[in-house]
Amino acid sequence: MDDxxxxxxxxxxxxxxxxxxxxxxxxxxxxxxYRGTGGALWSKYDPNKYARIDSFLDxxxxxxxxxxxxxxxxxKSSQPNLAHQTLAYWETLGKLECVITQNIDGLHRLAGSKxxxxxxxxAQRIHCLNCYKSITPDQAYELLMTKMPPSCxxxxxVIRPDVVFFGETLPREALDRAYEVAGKCDLIISIGSSLxxxxxxxxxxxxxxxxxxxxxxxxxxxxLDFLASIVIHEPAGVVLPQLSEALxx
Numbered sequence: 001m002d003d004x005x006x007x008x009x010x011x012x013x014x015x016x017x018x019x020x021x022x023x024x025x026x027x028x029x030x031x032x033x034y035r036g037t038g039g040a041l042w043s044k045y046d047p048n049k050y051a052r053i054d055s056f057l058d059x060x061x062x063x064x065x066x067x068x069x070x071x072x073x074x075x076k077s078s079q080p081n082l083a084h085q086t087l088a089y090w091e092t093l094g095k096l097e098c099v100i101t102q103n104i105d106g107l108h109r110l111a112g113s114k115x116x117x118x119x120x121x122x123a124q125r126i127h128c129l130n131c132y133k134s135i136t137p138d139q140a141y142e143l144l145m146t147k148m149p150p151s152c153x154x155x156x157x158v159i160r161p162d163v164v165f166f167g168e169t170l171p172r173e174a175l176d177r178a179y180e181v182a183g184k185c186d187l188i189i190s191i192g193s194s195l196x197x198x199x200x201x202x203x204x205x206x207x208x209x210x211x212x213x214x215x216x217x218x219x220x221x222x223x224l225d226f227l228a229s230i231v232i233h234e235p236a237g238v239v240l241p242q243l244s245e246a247l248x249x
Contacts, residue, residue, distance in 0.1 A: 004246045007230050010213050011247055014187035019087050020204055021101045021108070024192020024218055028237045029078045031105055033194075045070075053165035060149040060158060067161070071123055072141050080111035083191065083236035086244050088112035093249060097185065100178045102193060102200050104163045117178045119170055119200045121163035130157025170199060182207040189215045191236045195222040 011017070023033040049055050049062045056063050080088075088111040090096035098115045099108050106124040108116045127134045133154050135143075140159065143150035152159050164170055178200075182188060188207040195201040195216075201224070208214050208227050216228040217236050225231050232239055 004242060007215060007232070007243060008246055010187060010215060010229060011243065014185075014213065016185040017090065017096045017187045017189065018181055018185040018207070018212075019096060019099045020182075020188055020190045020193060021087075021099060021103060022191070022193025022195075022197075022218075023103060024194075025081075025083050025236050026078070026103050026105050026107055027192065028081045028083060028235055029105075029107060031074050031078050031107075047166060051166050053167040056160065056165055057158075060160075063161075064144050064149045068141065068144055072137055075105065075123060075137050078105065078107065080107045081237045083240050084108055084111035084113070086240040089244070090249065091115060095249070098181045100181065100200075100203060102197065104161075117174050117181070119164075119174055119178060121161070121171070123161050123163050125162035126159055127162060128152035128155060128157045128159050131155040135159065175199065178203055179206060182212070183210040185210075185212050187215070188212050189217065190222075190224070190228075191217045191240075193218065193222070194220065195224045 023031070027033050045066055050066045084107050087096055087099055087108065091113055098117060099113050100117045100119065101108055102120050104118070104120050104123040106122050124137060125134065126137065126140050131152060131154055133152055135153070140150055143153065150159060151157060182203045183206060185207055188204055190204050193201065195204065204214050204224055205227060214224070214228045215230045215232070216222060216225060217232045217234070217239055219233060
């Protein structure tokens with residue numbers, strides 16, 4: 001990024017930083033986005049079949065074939081990139097208060113972030129709807145190698161990922177915490193989010209309405225660009241380390 005002067009000014013003035021992240025930050029780790037530039041998943045898979053809760057409960061084979069062909073290989077191969085790592089580092093310094101994420105890949109936690117609010121759940125966690133047994137993605141993959149769709153190894157019940165399907169509401173506790181954090185910060189950095197999926201996308205607006213400065217880092221324009229003090233169309237894995245270095249961190 002050529003001109004760091006203005007964003008540096010906002011970072012230096014702020015006392016409570018919060019990051020709000022979407023699929024774009026993980027795209028730099030090789031995980032495809034769902035929409036926007038390079039958003040091939042929903043053009044390849046009909047979300048009404050593969051990502052709606054009623055479709056899952058009616059015929060879970062659609063989701064588990066997606067898990068086998070897309071989700072599991074991504075979870076196994078993808079690693080946190082410099083953007084994830086920089087946010088985790090800022091947290092250790094006491095600069096970044098929290099990461100609020102729409103992502104379900106678990107890369108923020110893998111990078112070392114501790115205070116993470118996962119609005120849409122985490123695909124690394126899977127449980128049985130009947131007996132609530134928890135299993136790992138590795139165990140789920142082994143199960144579906146012998147049976148499609150896979151079932152609970154203990155009771156034979158339906159297993160599902162701990163993610164929010166279309167048609168489900170966001171976890172109330174996570175959403176309430178996110179609104180509280182966003183409402184108290186004085187700088188919110190939206191990274192890699194199309195800012196089109198609600199209610200999550202309302203959080204940057206809530207922060208601005210509460211007096212925070214909004215900085216957007218995203219490949220494509222977003223509906224909230226007009227609210228941002230700065231919009232940066234460059235990779236977060238490049239921009240965040242540059243900002244960190246310029247801040248002397």
